[in-house]
Amino acid sequence: MSPAAAEIRAAIRTVLASWSGLVSQERGVARPARDIPALSRFLCRHIDWLTRHPAAGDLMDEIRELARRAHHVAYPDNSRRVPIGYCPVPECEGELVARMRSRDDAQPSEIVCSISPHHSWPATSWTRLARQVRRSQGESA
Ligand SMILES: [Zn+2]
Known part of the structure; x- marks a missing residue:
């Protein structure tokens, strides 16, 4: 894996873990394992609750930015x-x-x-x- 890919992967894990931490704290449920598939499944299970959360806009912005950066790493523009x-x-x-x-x-x-x-x-x-x-x-x- 390239350093750029490893970096964006770590950033994705950090952001997903942070939002999972918020869900587990505010809803009183156990935190998922700190790997991207487990964190993603956990957040998807709580997505209805998350979309009504006051910080839902921040979550959207952070995910969108991560997706943009990941896409750029996966498909660099050499044009x-x-x-x-x-x-x-x-x-x-x-x-x-x-x-x-x-x-x-x-x-x-x-x-x-x-x-x-x-x-x-x-x-x-x-x-x-x-x-x-x-x-x-x-x-x-
Ligand atoms: Zn135009």
Whole structure:
């Protein structure tokens, strides 16, 4: 396991253990074993109670952040970024960046908008996008 993977794994265990500790303390139930599967099962059993807890928002934020970091460790972004120009989608103020990936990358090259994740174009439709960009620039000029 890479140091980054070990680190995020430890962070996940710490956060799950901390929330399990809160559940066991406030509900008066035994703490689960301190390993990720046991902690996850324990928290899932108490999820209805947790979602009504005043700190539910913090739990959500921490889990979301861990998921984001874990995803980044599992799928590092080795793409080269090339700025393209403004997003052609009406009303969008985003800028387009081409993420150029190598052929052996699991993810395809794509052009993405800096504002909306829904504004993205795979390499296969770049000619169509180029026409769209030219049209939108013609309209705004
Ligand atoms: Zn956009």
